[in-house]
Amino acid sequence: MNIQRKDLGQRRSEAPSVQDYLDREKRQVPTYLRDNAYTYQGSEDLPAERWYSREFYDSEIKHVWPRTWQLVCVEEELAQPGDYVVYDIVHWSFIVVRRSDGTLGAYYNSCMHRATRLCDAAAGHATEFRCPFHGWVHSIDGYVSEITCEWDFDHLDEQARQMPRAQVDTWQGLVFINMDPAAPSLREYIGNLDDAFARYPLTSKRKSAHVQKPLPCNWKIALEQFIEAYHVIATHPEGLPYIGDANAQYNIWPDNDHVSRMHTLHSVASPHVGDRYSEQEKLDIITDISDKAGTQKRRIVLPEGMSTREFLAEERRRLLKEEYGLDCSELTDAEMLDTIHYFIFPNIVVWTAYGSPIIYRFRPHMDDPRRSVMDVMFMTPFDTSKPRPPSAEIDYLSAESSWTEAKSLGRMGWVFDQDTSNAPLVQAGVMASGKRAVSLGNYQEARIRHFHHTLDKYINNEPLNLGGPNPRS
Numbered sequence: 452m453n454i455q456r457k458d459l460g461q462r463r464s465e466a467p468s469v470q471d472y473l474d475r476e477k478r479q480v481p482t483y484l485r486d487n488a489y490t491y492q493g494s495e496d497l498p499a500e501r502w503y504s505r506e507f508y509d510s511e512i513k514h515v516w517p518r519t520w521q522l523v524c525v526e527e528e529l530a531q532p533g534d535y536v537v538y539d540i541v542h543w544s545f546i547v548v549r550r551s552d553g554t555l556g557a558y559y560n561s562c563m564h565r566a567t568r569l570c571d572a573a574a575g576h577a578t579e580f581r582c583p584f585h586g587w588v589h590s591i592d593g594y595v596s597e598i599t600c601e602w603d604f605d606h607l608d609e610q611a612r613q614m615p616r617a618q619v620d621t622w623q624g625l626v627f628i629n630m631d632p633a634a635p636s637l638r639e640y641i642g643n644l645d646d647a648f649a650r651y652p653l654t655s656k657r658k659s660a661h662v663q664k665p666l667p668c669n670w671k672i673a674l675e676q677f678i679e680a681y682h683v684i685a686t687h688p689e690g691l692p693y694i695g696d697a698n699a700q701y702n703i704w705p706d707n708d709h710v711s712r713m714h715t716l717h718s719v720a721s722p723h724v725g726d727r728y729s730e731q732e733k734l735d736i737i738t739d740i741s742d743k744a745g746t747q748k749r750r751i752v753l754p755e756g757m758s759t760r761e762f763l764a765e766e767r768r769r770l771l772k773e774e775y776g777l778d779c780s781e782l783t784d785a786e787m788l789d790t791i792h793y794f795i796f797p798n799i800v801v802w803t804a805y806g807s808p809i810i811y812r813f814r815p816h817m818d819d820p821r822r823s824v825m826d827v828m829f830m831t832p833f834d835t836s837k838p839r840p841p842s843a844e845i846d847y848l849s850a851e852s853s854w855t856e857a858k859s860l861g862r863m864g865w866v867f868d869q870d871t872s873n874a875p876l877v878q879a880g881v882m883a884s885g886k887r888a889v890s891l892g893n894y895q896e897a898r899i900r901h902f903h904h905t906l907d908k909y910i911n912n913e914p915l916n917l918g919g920p921n922p923r924s
């Protein structure tokens with residue numbers, strides 16, 4: 452750090468803020484969107500080795516992955532007893548299954564005999580899990596129900612037949628596990644996000660797409676690009692006419708180490724381009740290159756006196772009503788259009804409202820600090836007057852393929868290509884760095900710093916700020 456100032460972290464873009472735009476809303480703004488908490492996270496450089504060193508990676512394996520709540524799947528995928536999903540993280544693996552009594556179990560995916568990987572499928576339905584090696588049978592309730600030549604194992608008592616398990620819990624219809632039996636509850640860990648999801652619960656949506664792709668970078672490099680809008684100017688320059696990047700709002704609550712938020716305005720020009728575009732020009736650009744307003748081919752003429760933002764929000768209300776029977780008449784323009792998402796430590800990003808229906812998950816790839824796996828899931832509304840459509844199965848892309856090959860992502864595929872094209876360059880760069888450190892913006896990249904502070908707390912076994920009244924309603 453070169454410069455000492457008293458107001459570090461307090462400066463903001465001079466463009467109208469998210470809160471200024473909320474002031475202009477014609478509908479009542481929910482209290483949670485008015486919460487503009489921010490805690491300065493410091494200005495020191497971070498050592499570049501955090502993104503490539505074996506030592507740092509090993510300390511994450513030792514202290515972070517075995518102690519944190521991690522997203523496995525949506526609960527709908529485990530609807531019936533015997534439905535299971537396998538969750539792999541570094542060298543660990545779990546079978547997360549709907550048990551015969553209707554509760555969820557998360558069992559170490561390893562045979563109770565000689566530890567063979569018990570279930571090698573990603574997901575499915577099973578009445579039992581039979582080991583391919585010697586045939587021991589493990590019930591969906593996590594119990595060894597059958598031992599081949601049982602007479603030879605009379606030294607194993609009832610206790611020795613119980614499969615070790617992880618904690619399992621749900622939030623907003625998402626299934627999480629935690630290997631640490633002493634971990635705080637999922638509710639304490641996430642804190643109070645109830646208000647943030649009350650008007651558009653994830654339980655009222657379905658997983659309509661799920662695409663997974665290996666990336667040639669550390670898992671943190673993959674993640675960090677999605678928790679700031681600072682990269683829009685260089686990575687997504689075509690979005691400048693309609694993405695409020697430099698005036699995005701970043702929220703960090705002092706009593707919650709696991710959660711942070713970003714709110715980026717849509718249909719509002721970037722402060723980098725100012726008022727270069729008229730409202731009609733913005734609409735032309737958005738309707739041509741974005742699918743947010745539908746797929747109309749003819750030019751839409753903006754009604755007199757209406758902003759692009761008001762018009763597109765109204766269009767979305769109409770489309771959601773038409774397509775899913777959803778009444779969004781009380782929801783603000785921000786809730787219809789903006790990117791409002793929460794990072795939940797250590798590795799997921801969850802959107803709320805209707806701006807973008809996405810969940811991201813980032814995991815290390817096995818034993819390699821320089822490779823990772825990214826999941827993109829779309830959580831879209833469905834017509835609740837009809838039977839719930841099944842959750843999408845995973846579409847696996849190779850490391851070399853383009854996100855656009857996944858048809859289920861629609862036109863978002865090329866945006867993800869833009870994002871992840873930086874990944875190998877950042878990985879190469881942190882390893883080549885003569886400065887041997889990275890610098891971060893005090894505000895726009897504060898969530899990255901907050902994420903690293905929490906990583907350090909886990910690695911150094913420091914006390915965590917849990918739950919708390921924030922993010923508050």
Ligand code: FES
Binds near residue numbers: 562564582584
């Ligand atoms: S290792 Fe599973 S039955 Fe032998």
Ligand SMILES: [Fe+2]
Binds near residue numbers: 676
């Ligand atoms: Fe991006």
